[in-house]
Amino acid sequence: MSYSEFIKCFPKYNFLKPLFDKNLIPYKTWDKGEVICRCNRELDSLYFFTSGRGRAYRGLNNGKEVIYCLYSGKEIAGDVEFLIDTGTTCNIVSSGNLSGFRVKKSIxxxxxxxxxxxxxxxxxxxxxxxxxxxxxxxxxxxxxxRVAYYVLYEYVDSVYLMEELAGLLGTTYRHLSRVFKKFNDEELLRLDNKKITILNRRELERLSSVIKEEFYD
Amino acid sequence: MSYSEFIKCFPKYNFLKPLFDKNLIPYKTWDKGEVICRCNRELDSLYFFTSGRGRAYRGLNNGKEVIYCLYSGKEIAGDVEFLIDTGTTCNIVSSGNLSGFRVKKSIxxxxxxxxxxxxxxxxxxxxxxxxxxxxxxxxxxxxxxRVAYYVLYEYVDSVYLMEELAGLLGTTYRHLSRVFKKFNDEELLRLDNKKITILNRRELERLSSVIKEEFYD
Known part of the structure; x- marks a missing residue:
């Protein structure tokens, strides 16, 4: 992967070209489960993710996980830690083929x-x-x-695990499963082998309109 | 109120002195209920609050209010809107004698x-x-x-309304009242005329240790 790939995803960052010319910015793919960074550590790099899937989350001492962000396209990580001298506030782990460029601060x-x-x-x-x-x-x-809103306006493909989706929606696996079962029973949607098919768009629109009108219209 | 008051609260911002010298930065006190800014508007100023109380919140179309921040000392508002061209993301309202300096972007x-x-x-x-x-x-x-943590480590005085405190803790007035009643019945604390007195510090420490150890030790 090269500068041309990078610049397609991050056109404003063209001033990094001299570093690419000197081969100082490596490209890497992290396999599922591989850790990019851990919480409360120093971070010596910026990451410019270009493809694959990952998640930024915090595991709590009561066993819960709070998901901050699910990566599924271009995304920058390490920006907050670049601006201020702070330890990392979350773990970043690949959920499958997370790929991108690493820019070490020292260069x-x-x-x-x-x-x-x-x-x-x-x-x-x-x-x-x-x-x-x-x-x-x-x-x-x-x-x-929230589920109706997600299904209508944010769901693209069966990319997330149900556990990840629960974290993203601020709930637990158990509560989320219950809602999907209810929506399934009421024939609003069908959940088949992780793939969501919308059956009753109008009712889902009605359910999610309170969010859409407030935040996205 | 003058530059010397400002610089006591915000020492890093001494480069604003020329604007103070030209009397371009007014000081103001907002009475309880007065609106400093409303959600989804353009913001033409930065605010440097020095004293009094206020709250940044978003009122939702389902009637709920989500509190982003309670002001009770020095605090800057309008910083996000200064960095990027975006409408205000919340309302800011005085809860009593909110006071500070207003820096218009145009100057x-x-x-x-x-x-x-x-x-x-x-x-x-x-x-x-x-x-x-x-x-x-x-x-x-x-x-x-969360309540035990707040009472032990963040509570200073009876400055907040119970509704505000509920918003700060991410719950409703009804749920919060129930916890205070339970803590009262169990003699962990006494809530009298909005003033909280701690009766059983050890048990409150035990309850809140899971948060303290994760985030503040």
Whole structure:
């Protein structure tokens, strides 16, 4: 994988080209279960993921896992830790063929640092807004409304495990299964071998409209 | 209120002194209930709150309110909107004598802009980390554990309304009241005229240790 692949995903970061020219930015694929970083450690790199699947999560000492983010396309990790001197706030683990470029902080000179800082500041601000909305949805709406919204507007393919989806929606596997069973019994959708088929779009729209109108219209 | 008051609260922002010298940064107190900004609007200013109480929240179309932040000391608002071109993501309302300085974006020249951008980027990154932890606590731990943690380590005085506290802890007034009643009946604490007195510190420590060990030790 090369600079041309990188720039297709992250066009604003073209000022990193000199580092690619010197072969300083390696490309890597992490197999399912491989750890990219662990919580509460120092992070010496930025990661520019381009494909595959991964998850950023925190495992708690009561056994629960809270999912911060599911990666399934281009995504930057390590941006917060780049801006401020803090340990990593989550684990990042590949869920299957997570692939991307690793930029070690030690190879960045001052000019590139300043340009990176400006762009990453905006990335973090956007993530802040997105996180606020997603937390608000988790805390403010019923699980059935959240599931209906996800199925209609965010579901693309059977990429997530049910456990991951539960984390993303701010619930547990058990509660999520119950909602899918209910939706299945009411013939709103069919869940078959991890693949979701929508059967009654109108009713799902009605259920999720309270979220859609508030956040996405 | 003057520059000397401002700089006591925000020492890193001393490069704003020329604007104070020209009387371009007004100081204001907002009475209880007064609105500083509303959700989904353009924001033409940064706010540097120095004292009083306020809350940043989002009112949802299902009637619920999700509290993002309770202000009770120095705090900056408008930082995310300064970094990226986005509408406000919440309402900010005074809960009583919220006071601070307002810096209009239009009076900021390029040199000050760059310095502000750098500092605000770090503020937002810190808020991102804090928000992630606080969301994780809300989603990952039982309400009793959260209340015990709050009472022991974050409660200072009877500054918040019970409704505000419920929002801060990610629950409803009804659920929170039930926990306080239970703690009261079990003689863990006494809630009298909005003032909390701790009666059984050891048991509250036991309840909240799961949060403290994970996030604050």
């Amino acid at each position: 960045i000179d001052e000019k590139i640092y300043n340009q990176l800082f400006n762009l990453l500041a905006k990335e973090v601000a956007y993530k802040f807004v997105t996180n606020s909305s997603s937390t608000t949805i988790k805390l403010g709406y019923k699980l059935e409304e | 900021i020249d390029e040199k000050i802009y760059n310095q502000l951008f750098n500092l605000l980027a770090k503020e937002v990154a810190y808020k991102f980390v804090t928000n992630s932890s606080s969301t994780t606590i809300k989603l990952g731990y039982k309400l009793e554990e």
